[in-house]
Amino acid sequence: MDLKDKQVLITGADGFIGSHLVEALLAEGAKVRAFCFYNSFNSWGWIDTFSQDTLSKIDVFTGDIRDPYGVKKAVTGCDVVFHLAALIGIPYSYHSPDTYVDTNIKGTLNILQAAREASIEKVLVTSTSEVYGSAIYTPIDEKHPRQAQSPYSATKIGADAIAESFYRSFDLPVVTVRPFNTYGPRQSARAVISTVITQLLSGEEEINLGALEPTRDFVYVKDTAKGFIEIAKSDETLGNEINIATGKEISIGSVAEKLIDIINPSARIKENEERIRPQKSEVTRLLGSNKKIRNLTNWSPEYSLEEGLEETIEWFRNPENVKNYKANVYNV
Numbered sequence: 001m002d003l004k005d006k007q008v009l010i011t012g013a014d015g016f017i018g019s020h021l022v023e024a025l026l027a028e029g030a031k032v033r034a035f036c037f038y039n040s041f042n043s044w045g046w047i048d049t050f051s052q053d054t055l056s057k058i059d060v061f062t063g064d065i066r067d068p069y070g071v072k073k074a075v076t077g078c079d080v081v082f083h084l085a086a087l088i089g090i091p092y093s094y095h096s097p098d099t100y101v102d103t104n105i106k107g108t109l110n111i112l113q114a115a116r117e118a119s120i121e122k123v124l125v126t127s128t129s130e131v132y133g134s135a136i137y138t139p140i141d142e143k144h145p146r147q148a149q150s151p152y153s154a155t156k157i158g159a160d161a162i163a164e165s166f167y168r169s170f171d172l173p174v175v176t177v178r179p180f181n182t183y184g185p186r187q188s189a190r191a192v193i194s195t196v197i198t199q200l201l202s203g204e205e206e207i208n209l210g211a212l213e214p215t216r217d218f219v220y221v222k223d224t225a226k227g228f229i230e231i232a233k234s235d236e237t238l239g240n241e242i243n244i245a246t247g248k249e250i251s252i253g254s255v256a257e258k259l260i261d262i263i264n265p266s267a268r269i270k271e272n273e274e275r276i277r278p279q280k281s282e283v284t285r286l287l288g289s290n291k292k293i294r295n296l297t298n299w300s301p302e303y304s305l306e307e308g309l310e311e312t313i314e315w316f317r318n319p320e321n322v323k324n325y326k327a328n329v330y331n332v
Contacts, residue, residue, distance in 0.1 A: 004029035011035040012084030014045025024225040038062040065107035075114040091332035097151035104155035125163040127178040139289035176241040184221030185315035190331040200263040202327035210275030212253030220308030230297035245288025
């Protein structure tokens with residue numbers, strides 16, 4: 001599929017990965033409709049930071065993914081849907097699981113129903129590596145068992161299953177895209193790399209973190225956005241679940257030490273009990289296989305971890321970018 005001149009809808013366009021995907025799709029020549037979460041401030045999230053020239057190329061639609069009527073209106077007239085809207089914070093899912101069911105499962109159902117009625121050419125549903133839970137074997141391929149180790153991951157497993165059912169039951173052209181741990185500019189301080197960077201740049205000498213031993217497969221956000229695009233372009237991806245992963249892992253403690261060495265070598269890590277997940281909920285190891293995405297598309301990661309961290313740190317150094325970040329508050 002050639003995305004040039006295609007009318008595409010991106011849900012969650014106001015968020016971290018979504019905003020980068022908006023830029024990447026505009027570069028492909030697509031016509032972008034950005035679905036942003038309605039709020040009384042009329043905030044479009046990260047879309048608000050775009051230049052006027054970029055904004056002039058975007059059709060902004062404000063609504064709520066939980067509202068089937070608004071979703072249907074947003075999907076109407078589109079050729080391709082990139083569904084990224086979701087609640088993603090794992091700690092927040094411990095005390096507000098209902099909202100995760102409504103947003104992640106019902107929201108995905110709304111997209112699938114609307115896409116079916118509108119005869120959409122391709123729907124990309126965003127999953128997460130958290131659906132795998134702690135690795136039973138590595139590298140984790142798409143056949144790895146699903147393990148619901150948090151309410152968040154449970155709702156994403158549910159959303160994935162509904163997407164698969166629509167492909168099998170109604171021939172809806174669905175692909176499930178499963179990014180591993182994406183990081184980069186615009187990521188909230190809820191995530192480990194951005195929380196370490198914001199604490200360090202605010203002058204903190206003690207960097208508060210949760211468990212240090214778990215490993216993650218970190219993917220730079222521009223590589224993740226490119227993965228979505230290459231999956232959309234390929235005619236061989238329909239009906240598949242596809243990882244976006246580097247095939248490399250590093251412990252939380254080690255990536256924090258890398259950031260400390262770059263920004264403030266005198267800082268030290270402090271394990272904070274508040275940030276530690278319940279023992280059976282902690283995902284101890286994530287190392288993804290990218291064999292399928294390499295076989296089915298033209299994608300391969302372009303950024304090393306070191307290159308991605310450098311760009312991320314530079315973005316966070318700009319005070320204008322981080323004026324709304326609260327480095328000293330635990331973001332759930």
